[in-house]
Amino acid sequence: MDSRRLAEFPQTQGIYWLYRNPQAHFLQWKARAELLLAGESQRLSQIEAEIAQGEAAASKYTLERLELLRKGQVFNFQAYREILAPLLSPQGLDVSSQGLSQVDWASGLAETLPSHQTLSSYQDNLFRDWAWNNGENEAALELIKRLWPDSLRLKLNTSTGPTEGEQAFHLTVLGSGAGRLAVDLHRHFRPQLSLLVDINPFLHLVAQRLIQGESVELYEFPHPPLSHDQAAVLHRCENPYGPQRDIHLLFADVSNLPFQRKSLDLLITPWLIDIVPEDFRAFARRLNRYLKPGGAWLNFGPLGFDRRMLSQRLCFAEVQEALTEAGFVVEIEFQERQSYLQSPHSSHGRVETLSCFRAKKVKEAKEPKRFEYLPSWLTHLDQPIPASAALAELALINKVHFEVTAIIDGQKSFRQISNLMVQSYGMTQAQADETLFAILFKIHESSLRSPGRSS
């Protein structure tokens, strides 16, 4: 991407939105920011209601825990509002030529991102990167050091950049999250510049501040906390190195990167490839197209491809095969177990086997067609919607669910409703009992669970 073209794109706090339809992305995240704040305020109301009910007062510890949760919730609400302020105001998008009013809604909808990518999806990554100090950042840096190509190892005692015969290079980290690994790599390997690509404005806006040397305070709500007095823990996220130069953040989708073909020296994908919705075989060819000949792709992360198609849930050998087919030579590969997001304040903690590789581009791959997350019948609004078997099944389930829950009026019993179902749907008594039980059981269970954490 050359700098003249870059200026055509809108930016927020100096971070460019490099999308075909940047305004649509901005508005989408604005809606997600409003949703986040609404959820936070709902959670606060729940805590306050429980405190007011007085049941908590029966236990000193419970009351202390709820008071702490309330304090953290109030604090985070303000902190989110402040961090996300550029998204919440229409002026947050610095558009030079076009205004937000010019968004074409139909094409805007076509840019819809996976709904599970919420603003708070990776909040623990922020604490891991800049607050916990639990050794995971150092472990990640060590992994990349083992994968790093010799050709891009500069003599580290030079303060002026590469010496004669050394190759100046750019580093690109895809799905850079809260940014710590990219900063550690930037400091250790001294690229001319580092590009951090992510879609998540919360992470990018916070990472931007940290990279500029500011700190950010936020409460963690460990799940489950180690003790009642760690139910909410205030963290000061700080960048131990102070302000960093030549690190640039970009909003962009890794499946539709805004770079010129054959322009990148080195790509890093930490904890990313299995969450990208595109089939890995196509994604590998796509990344090939952006790398220069001889360019390298370093990866580490689990292979938890969550796909309906079994053929797309690749294991490590299949990943390596896909890399070869996509024009790479796999120069290094190994698997290693590492802890992941182990909060010092939680009694839960994950250990994952990471699949690590260094792949060198040796051939041009055939470029896959533009990746669209949505099917054409959701983006071209005049196209017929296919009547699949899955849809028919869902329609029946929803119909029964809707009609049955509508009959519940606070008076009728299970038996009365199930008799009505026998009459209305021609079900046997056993079928009606079973269906009604399943619906009510689900409603009951969902009332017991916490509204859910997304990370």
Ligand SMILES: C[S@@+](CC[C@H](N)C(=O)[O-])C[C@H]1O[C@@H](n2cnc3c(N)ncnc32)[C@H](O)[C@@H]1O
């Ligand atoms: C599991 S997190 C890993 C974050 C970081 N690499 C780390 O190791 O902590 C995945 C990251 O990829 C980002 N991401 C997900 N889908 C993306 C996409 N299509 N394009 C760019 N970034 C994406 C998420 O916002 C998140 O920051």
